[in-house]
Amino acid sequence: MKASASQLRAAIDRADNGVRLYLLYGPDDAGAREWAMRLGRRLGTGVERIDLEGAQLRADPARLATEAASMSLFGEPRYILVSNTGEESNEAVALLLAAEQAANPVVVIAPSAKATSKLVKAALAAPTAMAHACYQPVGEEANALASTIAAEHGLRATGRVAARLVGLSGGDRAILTREIEKLALYLDAAPDRPKALDDGAIDAVGADLGEGDIAAAIDAAVEGRPEALGDALARLSESGTSPIPVMRATVRRLMTLAELSADVAAGASVNDTIERHNIFFREKASMAKALRLSSPKRLSDAIDHLRRAERSLMAAATAGPVLADAAMIDIARAARRG
Numbered sequence: 001m002k003a004s005a006s007q008l009r010a011a012i013d014r015a016d017n018g019v020r021l022y023l024l025y026g027p028d029d030a031g032a033r034e035w036a037m038r039l040g041r042r043l044g045t046g047v048e049r050i051d052l053e054g055a056q057l058r059a060d061p062a063r064l065a066t067e068a069a070s071m072s073l074f075g076e077p078r079y080i081l082v083s084n085t086g087e088e089s090n091e092a093v094a095l096l097l098a099a100e101q102a103a104n105p106v107v108v109i110a111p112s113a114k115a116t117s118k119l120v121k122a123a124l125a126a127p128t129a130m131a132h133a134c135y136q137p138v139g140e141e142a143n144a145l146a147s148t149i150a151a152e153h154g155l156r157a158t159g160r161v162a163a164r165l166v167g168l169s170g171g172d173r174a175i176l177t178r179e180i181e182k183l184a185l186y187l188d189a190a191p192d193r194p195k196a197l198d199d200g201a202i203d204a205v206g207a208d209l210g211e212g213d214i215a216a217a218i219d220a221a222v223e224g225r226p227e228a229l230g231d232a233l234a235r236l237s238e239s240g241t242s243p244i245p246v247m248r249a250t251v252r253r254l255m256t257l258a259e260l261s262a263d264v265a266a267g268a269s270v271n272d273t274i275e276r277h278n279i280f281f282r283e284k285a286s287m288a289k290a291l292r293l294s295s296p297k298r299l300s301d302a303i304d305h306l307r308r309a310e311r312s313l314m315a316a317a318t319a320g321p322v323l324a325d326a327a328m329i330d331i332a333r334a335a336r337r338g
Helices: 005-013 029-042 054-059 063-069 087-098 118-125 139-152 159-169 173-187 199-206 211-223 226-238 243-265 270-276 281-293 296-314 321-337
Strands: 021-025 048-053 078-083 106-110 129-133 155-157 195-197
Touching: 005 021, 005 029, 005 129, 021 029, 021 087, 021 118, 029 078, 029 106, 029 173, 048 054, 048 063, 054 063, 054 078, 054 087, 063 078, 063 087, 063 106, 087 106, 087 118, 106 118, 118 129, 139 155, 139 159, 139 173, 155 159, 155 173, 159 173, 159 199, 159 243, 173 195, 173 199, 211 226, 211 243, 211 281, 211 321, 226 243, 226 321, 243 270, 243 281, 243 296, 243 321, 270 281, 281 321, 296 321
Parallel strands: 021 106, 021 129, 048 078, 078 106, 155 195
Antiparallel strands: none
């Protein structure tokens, strides 16, 4: 069956025995993995995870059904996680869905699978399967996701605070969840003892998360300061920060700028536009400067450039972070040219 995020969440949280296959397809691999981790947590302590890949199932299609039917040595809960797969798992999934029993749930992550693929169609048609399309949330959807995850950890996050969390994580569901977990621990929050989440807590925890350097990199990119951007990227690299959240957070800033730029193009002043859109106070000066440098076309080109760079970064055998740094520098240089 086709599952919405709320249906998927409900099935995972109750560890629904009637669901033997969770098929998570679409480009948000990080989000799909977070769903898989959620299932592991719900199955309890001592859970055993069996990791498989598409190439293994192509060579031995019966293995998936066998693992799903097998009991662990000491009776601990277990589940199977299949990564890096697509149509090569069709036969394995068909055998799993046709099996007489499957005591252990299976999560299949298929980032390249399309809604029209045989793999997805098989899951949609099966009463014992859930198929969910994973796309990186954006805009209000991303803010709502942050608020939902925060509430699950006993944190009350307003719209503006939720938006800041999304920006901090670059829209990456897994990173967002980890940061919220740290904030809940810092505030001693839990569902039975909820706490309000404010900028003070994020400032305190964010100091250890490289938030300052991420913000500095984004500001330098949109303001057209490639030299300052190079310094910020170097610090992020030294701290081991992945370039993906930085690029995604920059895209979010550019998308916000594009929305504001439309108001300015319609005749509104930069300052009035900044105030009307309730921009986070620490970003106001940078946003105002970037708006004065920006044109709708440049912003659109910058967003497309970073998205192409991210897709290239995720491909095999690439220059990795070098591609990300080069794309960010390109954005800053274009902004400086105006």
